[in-house]
Amino acid sequence: MKKYLLIIIIIFSIISCSSPSENNPVENDLDKKIGQMLLIGFRGMELSDTSSIVKDIQNERIGGVILFDVDVALKRTPRNIESPMQLKKLINQIKSYSKTPLFISVDQEGGNVCRLKEKYGFPKSVTQKYLGDLNIVDTTRYWGALTANTLSEMGFNLNFAPVVDLNINPDNPVIGMYERSFSADTNIVINNARIIIEEHKKRNISCTIKHFPGHGSSTADSHQGLVDVTNTWREIELIPFKKLISEKKIDVIMTAHIFNANLDANYPATLSHNVMTGILRNQLQFDGVIISDDMNMKAISDFYGLETAIELAINAGVDIIMFANNISYDENIATKAISIIKQLIKDGKISKERINESYNRIRKLKNKVLA
Secondary structure, X not given: OHHHHHHHHHHHHHHHHOOHHXXXXXXXXXXXXXXXXXXXXOOOXXXXXXXXXXXXXXXXXXXXXXXXXXXXXXXXXXXXXXXXXXXXXXXXXXXXXXXXXXXXXXOEEEOOEEOOOHHHOOOOOOOHHHHHHHOOHHHHHHHHHHHHHHHHHHOOOEEOOOEOOOOOOOOOOOOHXXXXXXXXXXXXXXXXXXXXXXXXXXXXXXXXXXXXXXXXXXXXXXXXXOEEOOOOOOHHHHHHHHHHHHOOOOOEEEEOOEEOOOOOOOOXXXXXXXXXXXHHHHHOOOOOEEEOOOOOOHHHHOOOOHHHHHHHHHHHOOOXXXXXXXXXXXXXXXXXXXXXXXXXXXXXXXXXXXXXXXXXXXXXHHHHHOO
């Protein structure tokens, strides 16, 4: 009898000491699905077992990372990128900690928006405006292949490029002045973007066209605050997105934190169901992954609390929420975001079906690109 009692006590002790996720596989499954919807930036040029980002990766709290050369919040370099050798080692470390394949992403548009700079030992790059002004197929293909080769050699699988915003306002402080747009001509934008995408796909790297529904007419920078394009945005800005979607060229589309009262009288595009689902999903028939621009940007963070912004973005139709963690920094942002989303589900403000929709799109893309 004592023997049986001892066995019961041991079993009870084991159960008592088990983690909540081990006791509740359904909840654990939900955590992992939500984690796949988060893409996070972090500090450090190498990883260790004690790094907060490593814990996020090992516990499947995130679905991807984004790397930068400059730490904006600290106003210094380096952040994640110092040299080709160092970067390749870092990316290999990231992958080694992951049970589920991660998106390893970067903004490598070329020219002024370039994280893998020539001064660090990477190949030279050129602006999209340079390519659009020339508008020569072989030239664009050469530079597109060079960028894609570099990213592939380092271990990246997702590039937040090309920009398909029309250069409607050349004095635009975040697009035109940085020469990030190919052209104001829709055909030049479409044709050059298509080539860039093709060269990346040859090397199994997904491209992200941006910034939907078009940031090229703005007169302000959404990194710095509210951007209202109500009086400047034109429907022609949808054409590059529409054409490339119809050609089945697009895996991922990034949102713009712009406000346009003619599209949604209440919310900026990233948080707008009218824009993300009504226009992008239903009207343009995009069935790929929608990723937010950085949710730390002031166009969002200055006007919406974290919980509200997350709720609106997911219900709008965004699949991956990006916290670049560079304008401001919070090493616990993944844990906080998962907790917020789970509470929103519990409160009936976000449905589990909506989470499953995004999870399935993300999984489909990862199976295609990362398998």
